[in-house]
Amino acid sequence: MNSSKALSKQGYGLLGALGxxxxxxxxINMFVQFPEGKTDTxxxxxxxxxxLIVAHIIIGFGLLFGSLILAFRAYRAHNSAWExxxxxxxxxxxxxxxxxxxxxxxxxxxxxxxxxxxxxxxxSVYVWGLLRAVRQPAQVPK
Numbered sequence: 001m002n003s004s005k006a007l008s009k010q011g012y013g014l015l016g017a018l019g020x021x022x023x024x025x026x027x028i029n030m031f032v033q034f035p036e037g038k039t040d041t042x043x044x045x046x047x048x049x050x051x052l053i054v055a056h057i058i059i060g061f062g063l064l065f066g067s068l069i070l071a072f073r074a075y076r077a078h079n080s081a082w083e084x085x086x087x088x089x090x091x092x093x094x095x096x097x098x099x100x101x102x103x104x105x106x107x108x109x110x111x112x113x114x115x116x117x118x119x120x121x122x123x124s125v126y127v128w129g130l131l132r133a134v135r136q137p138a139q140v141p142k
Contacts, residue, residue: 003074003079009084014070024055025116028050034107036113050136060100071085074086084125092122093118095121096119
C-alpha cells in the first residue's frame with residue numbers, strides 16, 4: 001500500500017472518531033449539568049464520574065495520539081499531500097483538549113466554543129488531506 005493510501009485510511013479513521021466525539025459532546029451538552037459554585041478540583045471529580053464525559057475524554061486523547069501519529073507518518077513518508085493537513089489536525093486537537101480542560105475548570109462558554117471550532121478545523125483539514133491525496137500521484141516510499 002502506498003503512503004497516500006495508508007495515510008488516507010488513517011484520515012478516514014480520524015474523521016470517524018471525530019464524528020463520534022461530536023455526538024458525545026452533544027450528548028454531554030444536553031444531558032450533563034455541571035454543579036455550580038464548585039472548585040476546580042470538585043468540577044474535575046464530577047467530570048470523572050460522568051460516563052459520557054469520560055468517553056469524550058478518552059476518545060479525545062485517542063484523537064490526539066492518532067493525529068500525532070498521522071503527522072509523524074506523513075513527514076516520515078515525505079508525503080506532501082498529508083504533511084500540512086496532518087500538522088493542522090494535530091494542532092487543532094491540542095487546542096480542543098486545552099479548551100475542554102479549561103471548560104471543565106471554568107465552565108466558560110468561550111472554551112466550549114474553542115472545542116467546537118477546533119473540531120471543525122480538524123474535520124476540515126482531514127477532508128482537505130483526503131482530497132489532496134486523491135489528486136496527488138502515487139508516491140513510492142523512500
